[in-house]
Amino acid sequence: MRVALVQTNPEFGEIKNNVTSALSLMESVQADLYVLPELFNTGYNFVDETEIEQFAEPATGQTSLPLCQFAKKRGSFVVYGFAERAERVFNSAALVGPSGTIGVYRKVHLFDRENLFFAPGDRGFPVFDLPIGKVGIMICFDWMYPESARSLALKGAQLIAHPSNLVMPYCPDAMVTRCLENRVFAATADRVGQESRGGIDLRYMGMSEIVSPSGEILQRLSTDNEEIAVLEIDPELANNKKINSRNDLLADLRADQYSPH
Amino acid sequence: MRVALVQTNPEFGEIKNNVTSALSLMESVQADLYVLPELFNTGYNFVDETEIEQFAEPATGQTSLPLCQFAKKRGSFVVYGFAERAERVFNSAALVGPSGTIGVYRKVHLFDRENLFFAPGDRGFPVFDLPIGKVGIMICFDWMYPESARSLALKGAQLIAHPSNLVMPYCPDAMVTRCLENRVFAATADRVGQESRGGIDLRYMGMSEIVSPSGEILQRLSTDNEEIAVLEIDPELANNKKINSRNDLLADLRADQYSPH
Numbered sequence: 001m002r003v004a005l006v007q008t009n010p011e012f013g014e015i016k017n018n019v020t021s022a023l024s025l026m027e028s029v030q031a032d033l034y035v036l037p038e039l040f041n042t043g044y045n046f047v048d049e050t051e052i053e054q055f056a057e058p059a060t061g062q063t064s065l066p067l068c069q070f071a072k073k074r075g076s077f078v079v080y081g082f083a084e085r086a087e088r089v090f091n092s093a094a095l096v097g098p099s100g101t102i103g104v105y106r107k108v109h110l111f112d113r114e115n116l117f118f119a120p121g122d123r124g125f126p127v128f129d130l131p132i133g134k135v136g137i138m139i140c141f142d143w144m145y146p147e148s149a150r151s152l153a154l155k156g157a158q159l160i161a162h163p164s165n166l167v168m169p170y171c172p173d174a175m176v177t178r179c180l181e182n183r184v185f186a187a188t189a190d191r192v193g194q195e196s197r198g199g200i201d202l203r204y205m206g207m208s209e210i211v212s213p214s215g216e217i218l219q220r221l222s223t224d225n226e227e228i229a230v231l232e233i234d235p236e237l238a239n240n241k242k243i244n245s246r247n248d249l250l251a252d253l254r255a256d257q258y259s260p261h
Numbered sequence: 262m263r264v265a266l267v268q269t270n271p272e273f274g275e276i277k278n279n280v281t282s283a284l285s286l287m288e289s290v291q292a293d294l295y296v297l298p299e300l301f302n303t304g305y306n307f308v309d310e311t312e313i314e315q316f317a318e319p320a321t322g323q324t325s326l327p328l329c330q331f332a333k334k335r336g337s338f339v340v341y342g343f344a345e346r347a348e349r350v351f352n353s354a355a356l357v358g359p360s361g362t363i364g365v366y367r368k369v370h371l372f373d374r375e376n377l378f379f380a381p382g383d384r385g386f387p388v389f390d391l392p393i394g395k396v397g398i399m400i401c402f403d404w405m406y407p408e409s410a411r412s413l414a415l416k417g418a419q420l421i422a423h424p425s426n427l428v429m430p431y432c433p434d435a436m437v438t439r440c441l442e443n444r445v446f447a448a449t450a451d452r453v454g455q456e457s458r459g460g461i462d463l464r465y466m467g468m469s470e471i472v473s474p475s476g477e478i479l480q481r482l483s484t485d486n487e488e489i490a491v492l493e494i495d496p497e498l499a500n501n502k503k504i505n506s507r508n509d510l511l512a513d514l515r516a517d518q519y520s521p522h
Contacts, residue, residue: 115507146407151520177438246376259412261516
C-alpha cells in the first residue's frame with residue numbers, strides 16, 4: 001500500500017481554493033491512499049456556530065465531488081476531514097474511493113472550542129476493509145485517548161488514517177506509542193500555518209508522519225511547509241501481533257483485570 | 262511527596278546482598294516513597310521453575326523484614342519487586358510502610374519467558390490511599406498496555422510506582438504518553454547491568470525516571486550506573502484532569518464509543 005501524507009496550509013473559509021490546492025499536491029504523486037488533514041477544506045479556527053453552519057456540508061457535498069473524481073481517475077482512496085452537516089454538525093472524516101463515498105467517521109473526542117461548534121461523534125471508530133488493506137480512522141485529539149486506536153486495532157485495522165490539526169506538541173511522539181501498543185501503522189496528516197481569528201491564535205505544527213507497527217517513524221514531514229510524501233508499506237505486517245514467541249499483543253489482553261470506564 | 266528512584270544492579274540469586282546494597286543506596290537520601298526495580302532482590306533472568314521455587318518468598322518473607330524496618334525508621338513507604346510465593350508464584354511488587362506490609366500487586370502482563378515461571382496477576386491494578394498520596398502500582402511490561410495505567414488512573418492514582426527490568430528500548434519515552442493520557446505522575450525504577458544465564462543474555466537499560474502529569478520528564482537516571490535520585494512532587498497536581506477549560510480527561514471518556522476487549 002502506497003500511503004501519501006498530504007500536508008496542507010488551508011486558508012480559512014476558502015473551500016474551493018483549499019480543495020484545489022490539496023488536489024494539486026495529490027496529483028504530484030501516485031498513491032493507493034491519500035490522507036489529508038482535519039477540516040482541510042474549511043480551515044479550523046471557527047469563531048462561532050454561524051460560521052460552522054455556513055461551511056458545513058453533507059458527506060456527499062461539494063468537497064466530496066472533486067475528491068471522488070480524483071479517486072476514480074487514480075484508482076485510489078482518500079481520507080479527508082470536513083465539517084459534516086447531518087442531523088447535527090460533526091467534525092468528520094470521509095473515506096472516498098473509485099466508486100464514490102465509502103464511509104464517514106465522526107470525531108469522538110472533541111478538543112477545546114470544538115465542543116462549542118460540533119456534536120460529539122456517535123458511531124464509534126470505523127474500520128474499512130478495502131482492497132488495499134484494512135483502514136481505520138480517527139481524528140486529531142482522539143490520539144490522546146488510547147481507547148481510540150485500541151478500538152480500531154480490535155476491529156482489525158492495519159493502518160490508522162489520522163487527519164489532524166495539531167496545536168499541542170505531544171502527538172507526533174505519542175503516535176509511536178499508539179502504534180507500538182497496537183502493532184498497527186498510522187498515517188497522521190497534519191496541516192501547517194497559523195490562523196488568527198476572533199482573538200484566538202492557533203499555530204499548527206506540521207510533522208505529518210507515518211509510523212510502523214514496531215514504533216518506527218518511517219516518514220516525518222516539516223513543521224512549516226505544505227508538502228506531500230508517499231511511502232510504500234506492507235499492511236500485512238500489522239497482522240502479526242507477536243511481540244516475541246510468548247507474547248501476542250491482543251491475545252494477551254486481560255480484560256477481566258482492568259477497571260471499567 | 263519526595264519520591265526516590267532506586268536504580269540497582271542486583272546479582273542473580275544473591276538476595277541478601279542485593280537487599281543490603283539497595284538499602285545502602287536508600288539510606289543516602291530521605292524520601293517519602295522509595296521505588297525499587299522489579300525482582301530487585303533475586304535478579305530477573307531465571308533459567309527454570311526450580312530456580313523460582315528456590316527464590317520465591319511470601320510477601321512477608323525475608324526481603325520484607327529489612328525494608329519494613331527501614332520504612333519504620335524513616336517513616337517512609339517502599340515499593341519493591343519480588344517473586345511472590347502464594348498459591349502459585351507471581352511476579353509481584355509489595356508496598357511496605359512504617360506499620361509493615363500494606364499490599365501486593367501481582368503483575369498482570371507477563372513478558373516473554375516470565376510466562377514460563379510465573380502465574381499471571383489475578384487481582385487487577387491496586388491503588389493505595391496513603392498519607393503521602395494515592396499510589397498505584399504496575400510492573401515493567403504492564404506499560405505496553407494502556408489499560409494498566411488507565412485502570413490505576415480511574416481508581417484515583419496520583420502516582421504510579423513502576424518497578425521495572427527494561428530490556429526493550431521503548432518504555433522510557435512511552436511513559437511520557439502514559440502520564441499525559443492519564444494526567445498522573447509515574448516513577449519507573451529500572452535496574453542496570455546484564456545477566457547471562459542458561460544461554461539467554463539480557464541487558465537492562467536503566468533510565469529510571471519520574472514523569473509529570475503534563476508529560477515532562479522530571480528526572481531520568483543513567484543507562485549504566487547504580488544510583489538514587491530523590492525528587493519532590495505535588496501529588497495533588499494529578500487531581501487536575503483539565504486539559505483546557507473545555508476538556509476534562511476522565512470526564513470526557515466515551516465508553517459507549519469504544520470497542521469492547
